[in-house]
Amino acid sequence: MTSVELYTYSNATLISSYSHPIRDQWPERDLFRVPIIGRGGLIESRVCRAKKRCATQEQSAQAVSESLPFLEYELHRQLVYKLRVMGMNAAFSVELQLQIGENLIVGIATGTAVYLPSLPPHHY
Secondary structure (H helix, E strand, C coil), X not given: CCCEEEEEECCEEEEEECCCHHHHHCCCCCCCEEEXXXXXXXXXXXXXXXXXXXXXXXXXXXXXXXHXXXXXXXXXXXXXXXXXXXXXXXXXXXXXXXXXXXXXXXXXXXXXXXXXXXXXXXXX
16 A cells, blocks of 8 residues: 655745655655646546447447447546646546446546646636
8 A cells, every 4th residue: 555645835836756666766866746736626527328239148238348448438528627627737536437237338537636737727
């Protein structure tokens, strides 16, 4: 398990991660600090899709596999849109959860939204 420490430096917060194999190999390099402006916040996107009723399990599996790329694209699109609305430009620890039921496929993506000055800001 890695530990994360936050450092404040001139209106920016730095994240430093310990117990990383590359960091342990070259301790003189400070590659694992990321400057963050402001505080991070929870970001979440949700998508529900109706699943077609199929006669066999093979047809049902085929229908699910055909709809998954579109569901993941929609989750990503919503996540990026919410990042822009929040004024952030990056998301860390993004987790994707998929639930497949008899009639419905639900996808939920959650993460921590932050503003990184090293990345370009979003243009509206």
